[in-house]
Amino acid sequence: MSTETETEPLGWCVVANVATETANGPGGLEIRAGVRHFPAGAKVWVLPPMWANDSDRLMVVGHHRGRGHRLVRVPVLWRHLTGFRVRMIYSPAVMRAIQRPARGSRQPWLWNSRAQAQEYADLWSHGKPLEGRLDDSTDRPPISDPPPPVLDHKGQTYHLAHFNAYRARYSVLPPPSEAI
Template identity: 35%
Template structure:
């Protein structure tokens, strides 16, 4: 075994508080949101992703996330729309795959919890207002499946 491999095995990572969310199972797509698509292009529905940062200039409508890709199951980081995520929560992340990429992150628990609440609110608002048209019948989008659309 080479020294490089043994060095990587000996690396220890300090856990970091991050916001974690899941990709919606179905999302509205197309003209007036009349089509439904499973998950997103990069992630299958239900995939857990870690929010690395937000884009406050866009009102937190875009976030930078890292998660396991749809087809390859490799860890990828991409910018995606907040409306395609749900279940925002603060979580102490121990995963070396995430921490190895973002060892510069230092987030306090309270800040992660505040951001999770804010992103959840933004995502709900976006899901309800992004597509102007009525929902298709039957509709499997996240807002309809969870009852957000009737709130």
């Protein structure tokens, strides 16, 4: 039984929120609230991946922070999104923004099923490990996010020297002690 005030579900979609703080700029040292197109905490609808060679970027639809808060479709780094989950689409405006044809692409923008959307939401929720860079080695071990302050690798102890959204740099030198 549906009434005129109820809306019918239009399809499944992965939904996420823009991270409160994002790392930008050279070396990821500039911290911002949200991203260029969306404020921190904004809800975005994540489309199925379209680039096989660039899995760091996801195409999303959301209400733009400027431009009268109209719906826009833009690529966003997956590290700048949090809280991936699967939800139904009820808004015809959101569905139109998702299905709007992209230049030079004939790929369908909708998820094939709830199971497919859930598989990607789980994958993105766990995230990718950071790339580890060691001062005296060419090895690039995967590092958990957040990175551990001390890392033992091949019998050598390394200390965290710097990290950002993409990598963690370790040094054999311990951190300097602070004067009291």
